[in-house]
Amino acid sequence: MILPIYTYGQPVLRKVAEDITPDYPELKKLIENMFETMVHADGVGLAAPQIGLPIRVVTITLDPLSDEFPEFKDFNRAYINPHILEVGGEEVAMEEGCLSLPGIHETVKRGNRIHVKYMDENFVEHDEVVEGYLARVMQHEFDHLDGKMFIDHISPLRKQMIKGKLNTMLKGKARSSYKMKQIK
């Protein structure tokens, strides 16, 4: 089932999301819906707060990039209770967008390497050092679980430049190709 994506201004996007336990109701169905919603909206990542749930669940697909990067073929993963322990490596600047911020693309600097702990959908624990593009997507998505969005990482000047677009969202007048849940 395709779910509406909560946009900028929705309070759930600014909450610190909670860890879940294996008895979380219908988790498999939720993950399935998140994948469907993400793919339908042409996103590579989706965090549960973006569909209105303040819990630490994220889906990532890098499969759409596999023409250029064969190592991402069939990369479709769910992350439960992820926590970034350390960000390191070289700082890299790259343009980012977000399904909760339709029409906004800004350059964001992030470390190229992270140490991350999470569980997969079977609640098996993973402790990994991740580099490159996946490390960037993870930082963007896991930020959502701490109530942060990528625009929090841009300069005050750039923020000023996108103010009009943000205000459009706050008025509930943003447009996109997918279903959204705006605040008005």
Ligand SMILES: [Zn+2]
């Ligand atoms: Zn996002």
